[in-house]
Amino acid sequence: MTNDPQGSRAAAGPERASEKKNGVSRRVFIGRSAGVALAVGGLGSFLAACGGSSGGGKREVVVMAWENYVDPEIQKRFQNATGIRMRGIAAESDQDMFTKLKAGGGAQYDVVFANCGFSPLYYKNGLIEAIDLSEIPASKNLWPVFKENTDFPYVVEKNKTMLYPSMWASFGIVWNSEKIDIPAPYSWNELWNPKIPKGKVIFQGAGDDFLSIAGLALGVPRDRIYSMTGAELQRAADYLAKLKPFQISKSSDQVTADAIRTGKAWAGQATSLGLAYRINEAAGKEVARIELPKEGALGWVDGPQLVKGAKNRENALKFIDFLCGDPDMQDWLWKQNRFGMASKTTSERILSAGDADSKVYASLGGDRPQIAEKLVFQGPPDNPKEWTAVYDKVIAG
């Protein structure tokens, strides 16, 4: 302590000056450097947070689906109707969506689409919650079979489902009739027809789907196609390898349709019998034919699933209700996809129009939803590790 602050200041002058010049300023420098580093970290986090609502916004719903369900048109219509922003993430396949959700992305999404054969896998892994259909007003429009038949893998109990049924169809073999003639009885083996040049066969989906088609072609019964293992699975893999190189359309019926229409592919597996109609409609003439092979085909019922613990659960339910209940939206979906509709009301509206579309819809069995009860649904194999290993061998061999 000093009674002479002035003098003290004077005495400390050179030292203080030196400190100001060197010591203190260094401390300030280091302090500021650390401050800048922290501020930068904070700024980075802030900027990141600006767009990182991760589905937590009140007026948003985050949907992961095949591209046809996250079309910008759907996003626009949903936002106009409800004021809720739909953020759509396009995915390639059921396997792709399941992996993304399973690998820690659950909290990022509100709705994830699936083919119904995959729903039990999601459900067993605790990734989705069962939907009480009474929460979705549009469900009163469904064909009863889709919400009551507990033989369907996604129906937990009457009016309680793992996914909300949206559309359904059966696989078929599709070909460009200007390039090749495939006679009856139609078989999956026609994809291995030597008249089809190498590289002109197209598949849609993921490796499991291609292996299952190869298995069907070799005569493995439909009902145990996903149980293939050991030598039987290896035979299917070898058979598939003979077809290499083949084209793959990941999740887009449009890619398959374009390939067949333009002759980029001569034949392939279609995920719906309505595909030929789409192709011919675009071509303005008949260039494509599609048939159900004699070995039988796999089929699917698809739809939205409610992610467990979804941040925007209410918005998710509104989205499902809008997509599967709004008449204009339903008509748009039918025109875009040419699949069977799970909504009885929509089906009856299409059929009652009495136009060309009605005939197509009837030809697809849209008025007979009980056909869906006979389908073996596309789904995950019993032993995914083994299936992946053999598919790795197919593509890397």
Added chain:
Amino acid sequence: MASSRDTATNAPAVRGGGALSAPPTQGDRKAARVSLPLGRLIARLRHRGLENPLLPLPAVLIVAVGFFVPLVILAVYSFWPTVNGKIVHDWTLGNYTRFFTQETYWRTLLRSFLFVGIASAITVVLTFPFAYFVATKVRPRRRLFWVLVAIIPFWTSYLIRVFAWLNMFGDEGLLNKALQAIGLTSSPIGLFGFDKPAIVITFVYLLFPLAFLTIYIAIERMNPAMLEASADLGAKPWRSLTTITLPIARTGLVAGFIFSFISMMGDYATPQLIGGTNGVLYSNLIINQFNNSMQWGFGATLAMLLLVSIFLLLVVLRTAAGKVEAVGEYTMGFTHRRAPFLLAYSLLYLVFLYTPPALLVLLAFNDSPQSGLPFVGFTTHWFSDVFHNVVLVDSLWTSVQVAVSAVIVSVVLGTLAAVQISRARGKLRGFNLGMIAVPLFLPPVVLGLAIIIGLNALGIERGLWTIVAGHVIITLPVVTLMVLVRLEGLDRNQELAAMDLGARPWRAFFSISVPQALPGIVAGAMIAFAMSMDEFILTFLVTGSQQTLPLYIFGSLRIRVTPDLNAISALMLGASFLLLTLGVLIAIGRDRIRRREEVSRLPAGVGLPS
């Protein structure tokens, strides 16, 4: 009056320590009296100013936490089995046994190494004549133009460049159509089909600018007078090439090979998009384990084995390349002798570089609902579609947010690190530099997988921040190295002079060092921004539900190619071209102003050398 430079030059000798260290102050002395080792350490650190070893710490920590921790977790996972899609914490060598006993995997690794090795060698061999031409035959003042022309494609989206080649290959692709049109072939040829040769061509195209830069820089250091001397002494051109040029360019050639190799080995998108089912490489098998079957343990094993293999390759190449002795001075010289074949080759190479993007631009104006040839009419409506596509605009906005965040973090932390590293010597410098730079030598696919496994193991939710973090790990080394290169070329006496005149270190840093390092900082920031905006391989793996522009483009390429993708491509090409042109014009303008100022300072009648 002694000039500040004189004072500054003497300063280090007086201080006997670091360049900016100073006599201890009272506070420092107090701290120094503290008997605890920690107190002594703190006191010592306070003395170090811009040499303070804590400066690189944030950057080193980011790499350590974001890179090494996930890598350790990846290594641990490789010893755990996956049962029903879940990792079981039972130690086992089963994954490694599976790799070595199932020939699909080890053969694919060997085959991919061979394939990628050949593709990298082709890239380097084809690039060498062009780089040699630019470095030795082009007048120094025109070289910037040639370099820019060569690297502009590198500034455009990687996926867009792949997309450009999708239009070139296939039975209906431009190459086969052109061959048939000029009567060279009557039907499509396999070389230009969607197969392995097409992958090689695309890889060469994608990596040419990177290889060019490394080789060009190495050759440009060579004094062309040595070639003239060897010719005067009777050496034939090939002998000059093998005994002078190639040995001098060796490090550049090896670096070009290494960067090409690592990029190709980690790329699972190009083989998939271009080669289809015939284009599967090792990285595709790794991704399969994470995508379809949830075999994370086995996938981690495949990734670790890739890492070890690349490390071994680097060691071999490092040993083989050896150290290049300094040969002659850097003269900015060039050979006056004409080289018509080299010129023709270089022009052909530019045609090779620019044909695919030119085709994309052409297709962007094609009034066809299909993306591709034939050209049916002129339209601009695909461009307006781009701006009305909400998904695309959202993706672009997400990309900008990520890039800006990554650039800010990288520039600040990278500059702080570079400031200290440029002043440091010894093992700590080597350690810091090595730590920060190591992500450059790892395929992004392995880094991405390590991050998602790390996040999963730690139960951390993915989101936009994980993309930012991943991008920072990639951009931070680039910014640090670019700023470091600039700082190491600076005259540090100016900083010392400023300090002697009373400026605090902080002020000297911002008033002297930062303006001088600014070109390096700006260049680093620009490259970091471009890298982040374009990053796909890593982003695809670490994203939550966010979609960046490259993810949108990849989705479009994988799922459905629409004509508006051509329009996006044309816009991105245009934006890259404009930005680079602007940068060059600014650089030229600054150079002219500087020269004008220098001329104005000279006595009348004295001119600057050109």
